[in-house]
């Protein structure tokens with residue numbers, strides 16, 4: 742059980758990040774919660790405090806390098822160290838590659854990969870100085886394959902996966918740990934009605950429990966749920982022509 746830790750959650754105002762914050766707040770932690778929507782953060786901070794944990798809400802647009810850096814600075818000024826950081830910001834709307842604009846694709850890359858980098862760099866500096874710390878990233882099973890309707894998102898999450906792999910090798914000797922978390926489909930408000938088929942979808946609460954288990958286990962890669970993770974593992978070893986034929990069946994005829 743994770744208790745008495747200082748934990749930053751970037752992307753805490755809704756969905757999986759919010760639920761993770763609430764579960765962790767039941768075990769006497771100090772939670773730094775960040776996202777753009779201040780009212781949602783303030784409501785969450787009150788719920789965290791009601792559960793007996795400390796809450797520090799820091800509104801921030803993580804597309805801005807400066808704001809992400811300032812978020813870490815303010816966290817350290819108020820709480821001295823960060824034990825665990827969960828980089829949870831991301832969005833994977835349906836993309837049709839014959840209709841998507843370059844700007845839309847670049848924005849999605851920035852949101853899923855750029856925000857990770859904007860937090861990762863100051864966090865590494867801080868944790869290297871501390872001599873300890875765990876950085877986790879909410880990636881996606883979509884980050885293992887180029888999925889149809891998910892191209893830019895798959896690509897950005899794949900970049901995030903590779904970056905974490907490099908960090909792990911370079912920085913573990915300095916006491917830092919890196920955990921990549923790969924959810925399948927999770928029924929959060931954001932994905933309702935996005936038009937993407939979602940087999941084996943799990944609840945927000947189940948996803949949050951998996952995320953916390955991943956933080957506790959400190960395994961490099963944590964994939965869930967079992968069925969979707971198994972299909973992705975299988976798809977990666979099948980011949981690409983066969984995988985592509987199977988994946989093509991998930992695209993609606995009128996897409």
Ligand SMILES: NC(=O)c1ccc[n+]([C@@H]2O[C@H](COP(=O)([O-])OP(=O)(O)OC[C@H]3O[C@@H](n4cnc5c(N)ncnc54)[C@H](OP(=O)(O)O)[C@@H]3O)[C@@H](O)[C@H]2O)c1
Pocket residue numbers: 751752753754755756757758775776777778779781801802803804829830831832833852856879880881882923924925926927928929930931932
């Ligand atoms: N739901 C799924 O099926 C699923 C599956 C696999 C992976 N994931 C991953 O899980 C993570 C959470 O997804 P979710 O479904 O829980 O979605 P969500 O509810 O939309 O959570 C995303 C969080 O990121 C924050 N955020 C977005 N843009 C931001 C920005 N520019 N600066 C700072 N914060 C920003 C949002 O808050 P504000 O809007 O207040 O900024 C929100 O707190 C994402 O990385 C997603 O890719 C989700």
